[in-house]
Amino acid sequence: MPTMHLSLYVTADEEAMAHEAAAIIRDQYSEAIAKRGVFTIAFSGGSTPIPLYRLLSSPQWAKTLDWSKVIVYWTDERCLAPENEASNYRLARTELLSRVEATRFYRMKGEDAPQSAAEAYAKLLADHFCLIPGEFPRFDCILLGVGTDGHTASLFPGDPALMDTEHLVTDVYNPKLTTARLTLTLPVLNNARCCIFLASGRIKNDVLSTALNLMAAPILPAQMVRPHNGKLCWVIDSNAYQG
Numbered sequence: 001m002p003t004m005h006l007s008l009y010v011t012a013d014e015e016a017m018a019h020e021a022a023a024i025i026r027d028q029y030s031e032a033i034a035k036r037g038v039f040t041i042a043f044s045g046g047s048t049p050i051p052l053y054r055l056l057s058s059p060q061w062a063k064t065l066d067w068s069k070v071i072v073y074w075t076d077e078r079c080l081a082p083e084n085e086a087s088n089y090r091l092a093r094t095e096l097l098s099r100v101e102a103t104r105f106y107r108m109k110g111e112d113a114p115q116s117a118a119e120a121y122a123k124l125l126a127d128h129f130c131l132i133p134g135e136f137p138r139f140d141c142i143l144l145g146v147g148t149d150g151h152t153a154s155l156f157p158g159d160p161a162l163m164d165t166e167h168l169v170t171d172v173y174n175p176k177l178t179t180a181r182l183t184l185t186l187p188v189l190n191n192a193r194c195c196i197f198l199a200s201g202r203i204k205n206d207v208l209s210t211a212l213n214l215m216a217a218p219i220l221p222a223q224m225v226r227p228h229n230g231k232l233c234w235v236i237d238s239n240a241y242q243g
């Protein structure tokens with residue numbers, strides 16, 4: 001019976017948030033390796049994951065995960081060169097992947113034309129997850145953040161991409177953004193075994209008061225992430241929590 005397991009962790013600070021998220025990732029990793037011999041994870045961008053990336057690259061954690069069995073993807077990417085400092089790939093590469101023995105990572109090609117880059121990444125996922133048409137990849141873990149407007153990955157409020165139930169990856173054009181974006185679609189996020197949201201800081205108080213209302217019909221993209229057969233974990237620090 002498909003079930004969503006919902007957990008909310010409120011931690012003392014960002015460091016504790018990183019430790020909590022790392023422990024959830026470790027548990028998902030252990031289950032994936034035991035059952036399938038490989039662990040698939042998709043990283044988001046933004047600044048919130050940085051303490052987690054740095055923790056996972058620390059000596060005690062670098063030995064916890066056998067990075068030769070970890071396959072890294074991205075939830076979204078800005079349409080710019082990989083060496084651009086706004087690149088989500090660059091962030092994860094700098095803060096984590098270059099510091100552990102990670103060799104299996106597949107970035108979205110922000111330097112390419114957005115539509116063809118989205119199509120190419122969707123094909124890569126279909127190949128890697130051995131999908132037949134109409135199927136969606138089932139990631140072991142997807143790491144997400146939430147913007148103050150309630151966006152997650154690069155799914156923004158009111159964007160037609162939120163209604164896309166056909167594609168795995170789509171290109172997004174938001175007038176408020178300086179670049180086009182590439183993003184996994186909601187069906188992919190909601191097919192994950194585990195989605196972990198990270199949020200920290202008082203700046204997220206307001207958006208969380210709506211985003212964490214999972215009993216209401218969702219209005220924000222972050223509220224629409226409800227894995228239909230998996231875990232939904234919100235890991236927030238005490239500054240982000242208004243309780």
Ligand code: 6PG
Nearest residue numbers: 044045046047048145146147153
């Ligand atoms: C991106 C991210 C985005 C991010 C939120 C939160 O490409 O920007 O994928 O969805 O998670 O914007 O960003 P912060 O962590 O910086 O608050």
